Amino acid sequence: MAMPGAPTRPAPTPQAGSADPAAMPGMDTAPGDHGTMRMPAAFGPHPMAREASGTAWQPDASPMQGVMRMAGDWTLMGQALLNGVYDTQSGPRGDDRLFASGMVMGMATAKLSSRDTVAFRAMLSPDPLMGKRGYPLLLAAGExxxxxxxxxxxxxxxxxxMELSASYSRRIGENASVFVYGGLPGEPAFGPGSFMHRLSIMDSPEAPVTHHWFDSTHITFGVLTAGVTKGDVKIEASRFKGREPDQNRYDIETPRFDSTAVRASWNPTRTLALQASWARFESPEQLVPDEDQERWSASAIYTRPVGRGGFVALTAAWGRKTEIEADGQRGHGLDAYLLEAAVKPDDRWTLFARAERIDTDELLPLPGRVHGPAFTVGKASVGAIRDFRVTQGMKVGIGALVARSLTPDGLDPAYGGDRTSGMAFVRLRIG
Incomplete structure (x- = not known):
């Protein structure tokens, strides 16, 4: 199974500190990989590279890397990505902040037989160290x-x-499988893989303002997902806790299976991953417990290797969320559009960019309420990071990004004339 959405460059030969894939028993050969041996995928007889965060799919061509070891019948993989960020957001609603973000991940996968595979996954984050109020990010709202x-x-x-999960899959044919996945926390079957795992933008430390349309479910305290795969198609459904995580960032919350998600995924080529999904959330927001929510999403992810260790990655996505009052009355659907791109010409440089547009009613809430008038706003950012290899499995990077917020006339008094913001960051990457 691939590191959840943690693709980087593949190694043409076994690397120091990593297990030799060709020497690992029970490995599957991924179609189109010219005999390159891979760890067993967690959810079916497909390339390990296809598996991203939660049970989401990404293109089969996504490069992979991690520190790997064999322990008996188990394949162990680990990776860490830690950022130290200086953030400056301009205007009367802006602020400056130093903070740490990132993730440390570990996996254990074993083939119990030629048909049965089990996997365990853990992911931790240093985010709680930044305090309950998080970091300044113009146009973002939620929780x-x-x-x-x-x-x-x-x-x-x-x-x-961020994730403590287990899964079991069983082959039911040459290219088909059934699987179950559970997490406390985990990620239900909705949207593309979460932003911090998408190859198209994972080098940026800035969260998208579309987060609560596509992937705010990536930390859900109580998830059960069942699915079936056949070839390049996957159908899955989840029952999960609809409420967002509360303000206590160090605890494990009580699970509750009150919400539903359904997702269809299709990888028509090695370079393309498509998904469409729907979810009904019960009482997702703590401040408006009487409101439910419905969400739709559709996305396309394209990844193509370039040169030696490089890639081009693109993500395009649309989402809609609709508030549902206690009496069943539905609000207006609020749409979000996202386009992300990353270009990595070699092992040293990565260039990344993001453009977003959202309909939001949370930027000017009415007195005593969470919602207010709806506005259409946008944001664009571009950045780069230069990595320096310290050892075969470790890199240190220095990066920066600049962003521009786009608001209509009705928000000008609130945001002022200067809408430019930026981040400078250093990054430690292991694996």
Missing amino acids: TADGRTQLIDRQHPHDLF
Whole structure:
């Protein structure tokens, strides 16, 4: 099974500190990989590279890397990505902040037989160290700082425990399987893989303002997913806890299976991954517990290797969320559009960019409410990181990005004339 959405460059020969894939028993040969041996995929008889965060798919051509070891019948893989960021957001709603973000991940996978595979996954984050209010991010909104205060123009910190999950799959044919996945926390079957795992933007430390349309479910305290794969098609459904994680970022919350998600995925070629999904959330927001929510999403991810260790990666996505009042009355659908791109010409440089447009009613909430008038806003960012290899399995990078927020006339008094923001960061990457 691939590291959840943690693709980097493939190694043409076994690397120091990594297990030799060709020497690993029970490995599958991925179609089109010219005999390159791979770890067993967790959810079916397909290339390990296809598996991203949760049970989401990415293109089969996604490069992979991790520190690997064999322990008996188990294949172990680990990776760490840690950022130290200086963030400056301009205008009357902006602020400056130093913070740490990132993730440390570990996996254990074993083939119990020629048909049966089990996998365990853990992912931790340093985000809680930044405090309950997170970091300044113009146009972002969602969740709460302390159980009472709505976060606006700030990105909330993620929980210490981002994923603790287990899965089991069984082949039911030459190219078909059934699987179950459970997490506390975990990620239900909705949207593309989460932003911090998408190859098209994972080098950026800035969260997307579309986060609560596509992938805010990547930390869900209680997920059960069942699915079936056949060739390049996957159908799956989840029952999960609809409520967003609370302001206590270090705990494990009580699971509750009150919400539903359904996703269809198709990888028509090695370079393309498509998905469409629907979800009904029960009481997702702590500050408006009487409101439910419906979401739709569709996305396309394209990845193509370039040169020696390089790639081009693109993600295009659309999402819609609709609030549902306690009496069943539905609000207007709020749409979000996302385009991300990354170009890595070699092992040293990565260039990345993101463009977003959202309909949001949370930037100017009415007194005593979470929602207010709806506005269409946008944001564009571009950045780069230069990596320096320290050892075969470790790199240190220095990067920066600049972003521009786009708001209509009705928001000009709130955001002022200067809409430019930026981040400078250093990154440690292991694996």
